[in-house]
Amino acid sequence: MTESAKRRPNIVMILTDDHASQAIGAYGSPYNATPRIDEIGQEGWRFENCFVTNALCSPSRASILTGTYSHINGVTTLVTPIDAAQPTFITQLREAGYRTAMVGKWHMGEGEGHNPQGFDYWDVLVGHDGQGEYWDPLFLSEDGERTVEGYATDIITDLAMSWVDGLEGDDPWCVLIYHKAPHRPWEPKPEHAALFTDKIPVPETFDDDYSTRSSSMRRALMRLTENLNMDDLKQEPPASLTYDELSLWKYQRYMEDYLACVASVDDNVGRVTDWLRARGDFDDTMLMYVSDQGFFLGEHGWFDKRFMYEESLRMPLLLSYPNGLAGGQTFDGIVTNVDFAQTLLDAAGVEAHPRMQGHSFWADIRGEATQPRPAGMYYRYWEHDDTFHKAPAHYGYRSERYKLIYYYNDGLGLPGTGPYVYPAEWELFDLQTDPNELRNVYDEPDYLAIRESLKRDMWAEQERVGDKPHSSQPVLVGN
Numbered sequence: 483m484t485e486s487a488k489r490r491p492n493i494v495m496i497l498t499d500d501h502a503s504q505a506i507g508a509y510g511s512p513y514n515a516t517p518r519i520d521e522i523g524q525e526g527w528r529f530e531n532c533f534v535t536n537a538l539c540s541p542s543r544a545s546i547l548t549g550t551y552s553h554i555n556g557v558t559t560l561v562t563p564i565d566a567a568q569p570t571f572i573t574q575l576r577e578a579g580y581r582t583a584m585v586g587k588w589h590m591g592e593g594e595g596h597n598p599q600g601f602d603y604w605d606v607l608v609g610h611d612g613q614g615e616y617w618d619p620l621f622l623s624e625d626g627e628r629t630v631e632g633y634a635t636d637i638i639t640d641l642a643m644s645w646v647d648g649l650e651g652d653d654p655w656c657v658l659i660y661h662k663a664p665h666r667p668w669e670p671k672p673e674h675a676a677l678f679t680d681k682i683p684v685p686e687t688f689d690d691d692y693s694t695r696s697s698s699m700r701r702a703l704m705r706l707t708e709n710l711n712m713d714d715l716k717q718e719p720p721a722s723l724t725y726d727e728l729s730l731w732k733y734q735r736y737m738e739d740y741l742a743c744v745a746s747v748d749d750n751v752g753r754v755t756d757w758l759r760a761r762g763d764f765d766d767t768m769l770m771y772v773s774d775q776g777f778f779l780g781e782h783g784w785f786d787k788r789f790m791y792e793e794s795l796r797m798p799l800l801l802s803y804p805n806g807l808a809g810g811q812t813f814d815g816i817v818t819n820v821d822f823a824q825t826l827l828d829a830a831g832v833e834a835h836p837r838m839q840g841h842s843f844w845a846d847i848r849g850e851a852t853q854p855r856p857a858g859m860y861y862r863y864w865e866h867d868d869t870f871h872k873a874p875a876h877y878g879y880r881s882e883r884y885k886l887i888y889y890y891n892d893g894l895g896l897p898g899t900g901p902y903v904y905p906a907e908w909e910l911f912d913l914q915t916d917p918n919e920l921r922n923v924y925d926e927p928d929y930l931a932i933r934e935s936l937k938r939d940m941w942a943e944q945e946r947v948g949d950k951p952h953s954s955q956p957v958l959v960g961n
């Protein structure tokens with residue numbers, strides 16, 4: 483360990499919106515190469531089992547910032563704005579002398595009480611309910627609103643780097659670079675738009691017939707063929723296609739733009755890495771690449787996220803800090819977005835806020851862990867039956883091998899949810915024999931014992947994090 487390792491690290495968190503690990507080279511993408519994102523993992527760690535606790539933009543951002551679950555931080559849906567006065571890892575870092583900044587897509591509400599707090603500098607996308615624009619985006623900062631000409635992914639990177647370049651003195655800094663890309667409606671830069679016009683491979687579960695699965699999942703309006711709109715597709719499909727041909731045409735159109743938006747992200751991640759190196763800060767900086775959740779890229783015939791299925795549950799996470807961490811490593815233990823706050827605070831040598839609920843993985847990646855990682859993780863999706871996606875409210879528990887899901891199908895009157903309540907349903911998947919989650923084994927006799935044991939684990943974790951079972955939940959015997 484060098485002398486400089488005693489220096490507190492700078493922190494750069496690059497967060498993208500809806501970037502599935504299936505579309506990252508380091509995670510074995512069959513679709514695209516992402517050399518600059520992959521490089522972070524080569525210089526440090528690639529996490530194989532990083533999961534989101536509520537697979538939706540605003541809730542994931544709130545969990546990352548506060549180190550708490552949705553029922554604690556209050557951001558359960560897309561339209562439950564954050565109380566920005568909550569303690570966050572940013573407020574803790576700032577108290578400890580870090581300079582702090584937030585640039586890009588905030589998406590946790592706008593206005594008094596909801597705009598970013600605890601940052602020395604913040605400059606965030608506004609408009610379209612906080613989604614922002616790809617081109618000539620509108621920003622809000624303490625100086626008010628302004629339009630910045632250009633492409634959002636480039637601009638967000640530029641603003642973040644300029645802020646750091648303007649700092650004086652030796653105190654460490656932390657900058658959050660939160661991109662809009664590759665979120666819907668997938669508007670690429672012209673220079674990337676034609677990169678993926680060759681026929682894109684179709685995932686194995688594209689034609690999923692949903693047999694053995696719940697009616698809850700079948701209700702979702704996330705079908706590529708039926709539910710993408712003209713803003714998404716940007717072209718009328720050719721006339722006289724059969725249904726199957728139309729499906730494939732839409733899939734191709736969707737993926738071309740999605741992957742082209744990712745190409746710009748990869749370029750801009752490279753710009754940040756090169757800039758850190760040029761400043762001489764790369765080795766002293768904790769550089770993270772992560773997406774706010776995963777995404778369906780045609781698996782189960784879907785786009786979007788929300789479900790506890792692997793493609794949306796799984797977050798890509800790559801992290802480097804050469805002076806503090808070994809390089810070329812992979813981490814298989816279970817980590818979640820709730821764990822990030824405490825991990826970053828640990829890396830900075832700053833106390834976590836007592837309200838934070840995660841399990842820091844700093845000791846794990848330093849090779850200093852004194853206890854094993856949690857055996858599973860608790861998930862809850864609250865935005866039941868929203869107008870556009872009709873995804874069911876559910877919670878569940880994922881262990882290394884199994885996944886238990888309880889669709890309680892009730893919006894509980896929360897903003898953003900639909901009024902209809904449907905009968906509760908269960909799903910259970912054995913990820914070892916069925917990694918694509920095509921066979922619900924909840925009612926199979928061979929799985930009875932494991933199913934009841936998973937329920938107990940789920941309950942225990944639900945209780946530990948202070949969440950409450952839905953009223954429809956059957957009471958466990960002998961718990």
Ligand code: CA
Nearest residue numbers: 499500539774
């Ligand atoms: Ca998202």
